Amino acid sequence: MMERNRQRGNVLLSTLGFSLGLILLFTMVANILPQVEGEAPVDSEVDLGALTMDSFVSLGEELFRGKGTCTLCHNNLGRAPDILVMNMVDTSSERLSDTRYQGGAADVEAYLRESMIDPSGYVVASFGKKGSDDTESPMPTVNKAPLNLSDIEIDAIIAFMQSKDGGEVTVALPTEAPAVAEESAAGGGAAPAESGEAAIAKYGCSACHLISGSGGDLGPDLSGIAARLDAQQLQQAITEPNAVIAEGFAVGLMPTDFANKMTVSELKMVVDLLLKQ
Ligand code: HEC
Numbered sequence: 707m708m709e710r711n712r713q714r715g716n717v718l719l720s721t722l723g724f725s726l727g728l729i730l731l732f733t734m735v736a737n738i739l740p741q742v743e744g745e746a747p748v749d750s751e752v753d754l755g756a757l758t759m760d761s762f763v764s765l766g767e768e769l770f771r772g773k774g775t776c777t778l779c780h781n782n783l784g785r786a787p788d789i790l791v792m793n794m795v796d797t798s799s800e801r802l803s804d805t806r807y808q809g810g811a812a813d814v815e816a817y818l819r820e821s822m823i824d825p826s827g828y829v830v831a832s833f834g835k836k837g838s839d840d841t842e843s844p845m846p847t848v849n850k851a852p853l854n855l856s857d858i859e860i861d862a863i864i865a866f867m868q869s870k871d872g873g874e875v876t877v878a879l880p881t882e883a884p885a886v887a888e889e890s891a892a893g894g895g896a897a898p899a900e901s902g903e904a905a906i907a908k909y910g911c912s913a914c915h916l917i918s919g920s921g922g923d924l925g926p927d928l929s930g931i932a933a934r935l936d937a938q939q940l941q942q943a944i945t946e947p948n949a950v951i952a953e954g955f956a957v958g959l960m961p962t963d964f965a966n967k968m969t970v971s972e973l974k975m976v977v978d979l980l981l982k983q
Pocket residue numbers: 770774775776777778779780785786787789797801818821822825826828829830833834843844845846848863913914922924
């Protein structure tokens with residue numbers, strides 16, 4: 707009984723510690739990167755002195771799984787290297803000594819940064835765009851639309867990748883508060899999107915689909931989709947992607963959680979926008 711109480715106490719303590727840590731992290735994130743929370747920070751004083759490498763690494767992980775949309779492609783489905791599972795410190799060194807490597811990076815940190823801001827600089831064998839003979843990467847350039855990650859956000863993601871594989875974190879903690887980025891027209895925050903275009907950007911649809919002339923090709927080209935699917939079928943394609951699989955495409959690649967994440971009005975705006983394609 708005593709033992710159980712003590713255990714319960716420990717669980718409570720660690721839960722409390724965890725929640726406090728989270729609150730702290732979120733306060734800092736909200737201060738440094740207001741767009742992550744989609745709201746103006748309550749307290750505008752940025753105390754970068756309080757930012758530790760541990761919380762910077764956690765921020766990187768949040769961005770990796772959230773706003774950065776990295777896990778949309780980097781997962782165990784085989785469409786992109788499973789960089790969460792791979793040791794990216796070792797992998798980066800291997801890439802740099804590959805005879806196909808023509809980029810400008812000389813160390814792990816620089817390779818990881820280059821992979822994000824110049825994805826076609828070096829294309830991992832067999833992962834290039836169809837027909838490009840591994841010269842063009844299907845990965846979006848992360849500091850351009852629609853992802854628009856800032857330099858600090860990119861550093862945080864590099865810190866996360868170095869740290870998860872036990873490597874030395876070589877990126878420096880930010881020393882200056884970035885200019886408070888205006889909420890991009892594309893959204894990107896957690897606030898509900900106000901147009902179909904903003905919702906498409908917020909949920910990263912163009913990472914995989916060609917929509918209004920730009921985007922990736924992991925999923926079907928959605929130009930002219932209205933000729934094939936009506937409003938109800940489009941809605942189903944988004945909320946239950948595995949119900950009907952577009953011919954020639956892999957099952958399970960399109961994320962299945964949009965139904966939980968999107969608001970009703972976001973879904974409606976996206977369907978309306980696709981009906982005009
Ligand atoms: C639309 C799909 C997609 C998204 C989204 C995406 N990537 Fe990639 N990424 C790829 C593909 C495909 C490759 C392999 C081809 C290449 O080398 O560019 C790749 C390669 C990489 C590599 C090099 C891997 C290696 O084995 O050398 C890194 C590092 C990387 N991505 C990081 C990221 C990060 C971080 C994010 C999120 C900010 C991200 N990617 C988002 C598809 C994606």
